[in-house]
Amino acid sequence: MATRTVPAAPEPQAPEAGQPETPVMVRQLCWEAAGVVSVLLARPDGGDLPAWQPGAHVELLLPTGLVRQYSLCGSPGDLSGYRVAVRREPASRGGSEYVHSFLRPGQPLRIRGPRNHFRFEPADSYLFIAGGIGITPILPMVRQAVASGARWSLVYGGRSAASMAFRKELAPHRDAVHLYAGDESGRIPLAALLGRTHPDTAVYACGPEPLLDAVTDGAGHLPQGTVRMERFRPRTREHAHNTEVEVVCARSGRTVGVPAERSVLDALADAGLPVAGSCREGVCGTCETRVLEGVPDHRDDILSGEEREKGDRMYLCVSRARTPRLVLDV
Ligand SMILES: Cc1cc2nc3c(=O)[nH]c(=O)nc-3n(C[C@H](O)[C@H](O)[C@H](O)COP(=O)(O)OP(=O)(O)OC[C@H]3O[C@@H](n4cnc5c(N)ncnc54)[C@H](O)[C@@H]3O)c2cc1C
Structure with a gap:
C-alpha cells in the first residue's frame, strides 16, 4: 500500500487577531460518496456548540497549520455536534487531503466560527441549485424550507451518481428533488429552469464556477437580490491593476x-x-x-x-x- 506523508509546510495564513477558537473532537468520519467524507465534530466535554443558521460555515484549523472553510451540513437544531462534508481535491495543497488521509475519530481539533455570508431568508417559494460538494450549505436550507412549509425544489448535479453526497437523506423528498448525474442524465437545464422561475422565488445556488456562471446568465431577468450564491473558491478573473x-x-x-x-x-x-x-x-x-x-x-x-x-x-x-x-x- 502506498504511504502518505502529512502535508508539511503550511502556506502563510492571514492574521487571526481576536478570532475566538473552539476546541472540538472528531466524533465520526463517514464515507458519503466517492471522494466525499463527512466529519462530525463535538465538544470534548459533550457540551453544546454555538448556534448557527443554514448557509453557515466553520473554519477547521488543521494540525499542519492550514485553515480551511467547510459549510455546516447537519441540523441547526442539534448543537451537540457540527457536521461538515469534505470533497477530496485532486490538486489539494493539503486541506482536503489532510481530512481524507489523516483525520481520525478521537482527534482533537480547533475550529473558528460559525460565520455566515450565505444567509437563508424567509420566502414562500425556493429554488435550490447545487453542484457537487455545493450541496453542503444547501442541505440545511432544504430542511428549513421543509419545516417552514414553503414551496421548494432542488436541482442537484454531479459528475456521477456515485460522487453525489447525501442522496439518501434527500430520498424522502423525491418529488421536489431532481438529480442530474452527468454520466446518466446530463447537466441541469439551467437556462430553461431559470427561464420559468417565478420572480417571487428565492434562488440559492452553490457549486463550481461554470454552474454558478450559468445561474448568473440564466437569472438575468429575475429581480436583483433573487439569486444568492456561495463560491467555495474565487472566480477566475483578469489580474487587476493596483494603486497605492x-x-x-x-x-x-x-x-x-x-x-x-x-x-x-x-x-x-x-x-x-x-x-x-x-x-x-x-x-x-x-x-x-x-x-x-x-x-x-x-x-x-x-x-x-x-x-x-x-x-x-x-x-x-x-x-x-x-x-x-x-x-x-x-
Ligand atoms: C465559505 C466556504 C465554504 C466551503 N465549504 C466547503 C464544503 O462544505 N466542502 C468542501 O469540500 N469544500 C468547501 N470549501 C472549500 C474548502 O475550504 C477548501 O478550499 C477545499 O477543501 C480545498 O482545499 P485544499 O487545501 O484541499 O485544496 P487547495 O490546495 O486549496 O486547492 C483547491 C483547488 O484550487 C486549486 N489550486 C491549487 N493551488 C492553488 C493556488 N496557489 N491558488 C489558487 N488555486 C489553487 C487546485 O487546483 C484545487 O483544485 C468551502 C470554501 C468556502 C470559502
Whole structure:
C-alpha cells in the first residue's frame, strides 16, 4: 500500500487577531460518496456548540497549520455536534487531503466560527441549485424550507451518481428533488429552469464556477437580490491593476499607506492593527470590515451587486479603493 506523508509546510495564513477558537473532537468520519467524507465534530466535554443558521460555515484549523472553510451540513437544531462534508481535491495543497488521509475519530481539533455570508431568508417559494460538494450549505436550507412549509425544489448535479453526497437523506423528498448525474442524465437545464422561475422565488445556488456562471446568465431577468450564491473558491478573473491607497483606521486613530503590491489586510496587520483574515482570496469573509468613508473597489466573491453599490463594507484581503483614501472601522 502506498504511504502518505502529512502535508508539511503550511502556506502563510492571514492574521487571526481576536478570532475566538473552539476546541472540538472528531466524533465520526463517514464515507458519503466517492471522494466525499463527512466529519462530525463535538465538544470534548459533550457540551453544546454555538448556534448557527443554514448557509453557515466553520473554519477547521488543521494540525499542519492550514485553515480551511467547510459549510455546516447537519441540523441547526442539534448543537451537540457540527457536521461538515469534505470533497477530496485532486490538486489539494493539503486541506482536503489532510481530512481524507489523516483525520481520525478521537482527534482533537480547533475550529473558528460559525460565520455566515450565505444567509437563508424567509420566502414562500425556493429554488435550490447545487453542484457537487455545493450541496453542503444547501442541505440545511432544504430542511428549513421543509419545516417552514414553503414551496421548494432542488436541482442537484454531479459528475456521477456515485460522487453525489447525501442522496439518501434527500430520498424522502423525491418529488421536489431532481438529480442530474452527468454520466446518466446530463447537466441541469439551467437556462430553461431559470427561464420559468417565478420572480417571487428565492434562488440559492452553490457549486463550481461554470454552474454558478450559468445561474448568473440564466437569472438575468429575475429581480436583483433573487439569486444568492456561495463560491467555495474565487472566480477566475483578469489580474487587476493596483494603486497605492491611504487607509485611515478610525477606531485606532492610525493612518497606514498601503503600497500597490500589498493587500490592505497585510498592510494593516504589518502596522500592528487588529485585523483578522483567513482565505486571502475573498471567499471566506473573515476580514469583513466596515467602510466609513471612501469608495471600495470590491474584488471579493461574497457581496451581491446591491451590497457592492452600498459600499458600507469590504473584504480587506482582496479589495482595494476607487478613492485615494478609505476610512475604515478598525
Ligand atoms: C465559505 C466556504 C465554504 C466551503 N465549504 C466547503 C464544503 O462544505 N466542502 C468542501 O469540500 N469544500 C468547501 N470549501 C472549500 C474548502 O475550504 C477548501 O478550499 C477545499 O477543501 C480545498 O482545499 P485544499 O487545501 O484541499 O485544496 P487547495 O490546495 O486549496 O486547492 C483547491 C483547488 O484550487 C486549486 N489550486 C491549487 N493551488 C492553488 C493556488 N496557489 N491558488 C489558487 N488555486 C489553487 C487546485 O487546483 C484545487 O483544485 C468551502 C470554501 C468556502 C470559502
